[in-house]
Amino acid sequence: MTQPTFSTHLGMVDILPDETPKWQKLEQIIHEEARKFNFEEIRTPILEQTELIARGVGELTDIVTKEMFAFERGDDHYVLRPECTAPVVRAFVEHHLDQRGGSQKLYYIGPMFRAERPQKGRQRQFHQFGAEILGADDPIADVDMIALMMSIYNRIGISNTTLKINSVGDPESRKAYKNALKDYFRPKLDQLSDISQKRFENNPMRILDSKEEEDQPFIEDAPIITDFLNEATAAHYTEVKNHLDSLGISYEEDPHLVRGLDYYTRTAFELISPDLGAQDALGGGGRYDLLVEEVGGQPTPAVGFAAGMERLLIACEELDIELAEPKSVDIYIVTIGDNARKWALKHLPKLRNADISATMDYIGRSVKAQMKDADRENARYSIIVGDNELKKGKFTLRNMKESEEQALDFDAIIKKLSDQ
Ligand code: HAM
Numbered sequence: 504m505t506q507p508t509f510s511t512h513l514g515m516v517d518i519l520p521d522e523t524p525k526w527q528k529l530e531q532i533i534h535e536e537a538r539k540f541n542f543e544e545i546r547t548p549i550l551e552q553t554e555l556i557a558r559g560v561g562e563l564t565d566i567v568t569k570e571m572f573a574f575e576r577g578d579d580h581y582v583l584r585p586e587c588t589a590p591v592v593r594a595f596v597e598h599h600l601d602q603r604g605g606s607q608k609l610y611y612i613g614p615m616f617r618a619e620r621p622q623k624g625r626q627r628q629f630h631q632f633g634a635e636i637l638g639a640d641d642p643i644a645d646v647d648m649i650a651l652m653m654s655i656y657n658r659i660g661i662s663n664t665t666l667k668i669n670s671v672g673d674p675e676s677r678k679a680y681k682n683a684l685k686d687y688f689r690p691k692l693d694q695l696s697d698i699s700q701k702r703f704e705n706n707p708m709r710i711l712d713s714k715e716e717e718d719q720p721f722i723e724d725a726p727i728i729t730d731f732l733n734e735a736t737a738a739h740y741t742e743v744k745n746h747l748d749s750l751g752i753s754y755e756e757d758p759h760l761v762r763g764l765d766y767y768t769r770t771a772f773e774l775i776s777p778d779l780g781a782q783d784a785l786g787g788g789g790r791y792d793l794l795v796e797e798v799g800g801q802p803t804p805a806v807g808f809a810a811g812m813e814r815l816l817i818a819c820e821e822l823d824i825e826l827a828e829p830k831s832v833d834i835y836i837v838t839i840g841d842n843a844r845k846w847a848l849k850h851l852p853k854l855r856n857a858d859i860s861a862t863m864d865y866i867g868r869s870v871k872a873q874m875k876d877a878d879r880e881n882a883r884y885s886i887i888v889g890d891n892e893l894k895k896g897k898f899t900l901r902n903m904k905e906s907e908e909q910a911l912d913f914d915a916i917i918k919k920l921s922d923q
Pocket of ligand 1: 807
């Protein structure tokens with residue numbers, strides 16, 4: 504009988520042990536930068552109510568119409584979260600986080616799920632880090648949050664990026680703009696792609712996001728939203744730009760930037776990298792001043808961003824940025840015989856308690872094979888332990904790189920390694 508073979512689902516990727524060190528390093532950098540900006544971590548469940556995502560992200564978005572992993576169990580409708588803004592807003596409302604006072608500055612790291620067609624930089628399970636500020640209307644909040652996003656890329660050394668910004672207006676400005684867009688596209692409707700024709704009625708702004716060749720000439724000459732902003736929204740947008748200028752964060756205005764989620768109001772932005780190919784958005788975000796109300800909370804202005812971690816790591820690869828050191832262990836205990844193995848097992852904790860990483864062979868290999876294994880493990884030091892060494896209480900500590908050896912007792916070995 505043939506054994507079945509198993510593999511991950513399409514677009515779902517194992518992160519193997521050779522890869523995890525750079526993920527850990529990236530996560531560490533995110534935690535450290537978030538702490539400097541005084542953001543607090545929030546962790547929400549992977550599964551949410553389908554209705555929350557449909558309402559939050561928008562019934563007509565690609566995410567909700569085509570890309571949700573959703574299922575039912577009993578009377579409950581579950582969806583694997585495709586993003587984390589709606590879940591964070593749900594948690595904010597459900598747990599009355601506004602009562603903690605002031606604006607809530609939250610961040611998260613974790614897997615998201617979208618049933619998209621996989622390609623480089625696009626997976627069905629992918630990871631985001633993101634941040635949200637709930638309860639702040641001031642353009643300073645928009646810009647401090649963009650500064651947090653940029654600080655993570657800058658620290659890693661990904662500096663060849665373009666920050667694109669736009670204002671997608673408040674409901675009043677958007678109504679006027681949508682009408683103008685419809686008036687503009689209506690006479691050209693039969694020349695637009697099928698997908699844009701579908702968007703025309705309910706969501707004409709999404710036509711601007713079309714990647715279809717035949718739509719491009721029409722998009723180029725389409726009216727731009729910034730001509731339709733009311734006074735307050737225009738002033739907010741100007742202040743965002745002024746604050747970005749004052750921080751020396753360069754940006755490009757892109758009046759056609761609309762983003763693929765429906766909750767945005769006013770500021771919208773994307774961070775683009777030329778090192779990524781077709782899926783060139785490292786991250787994106789903006790204001791969503793109406794979402795908290797939409798999900799049942801009090802009116803609460805809010806702004807946030809999320810960034811793809813796989814894409815960040817692809818950019819690192821393209822730029823030859825090594826995020827993590829190659830794996831290594833401080834000391835490998837090479838054993839000869841059963842007494843030595845028992846001694847090693849008892850002495851490993853003493854090393855580890857002194858913050859020294861330490862390992863030994865579990866499968867009874869020869870001394871030669873253990874030395875080879877120590878090399879493969881990138882051990883900085885090894886000691887060989889046999890009956891002779893145990894009798895004398897002295898061990899030959901070998902510096903693996905420099906091939907130097909020194910005879911020391913066990914306490915001296917701990918001291919030497921912890922001094923380094
Ligand atoms: P988003 O633009 O849908 O925004 O996703 C943010 C980032 O997640 C993208 O720029 C990209 O780097 C990454 N990403 C999205 N889909 C995939 C995928 N299939 N494979 C790999 N990476 C992907 C949001 O999710 C909003 N929640 C951002 C936000 C937060 N707005 C306000 N607050």
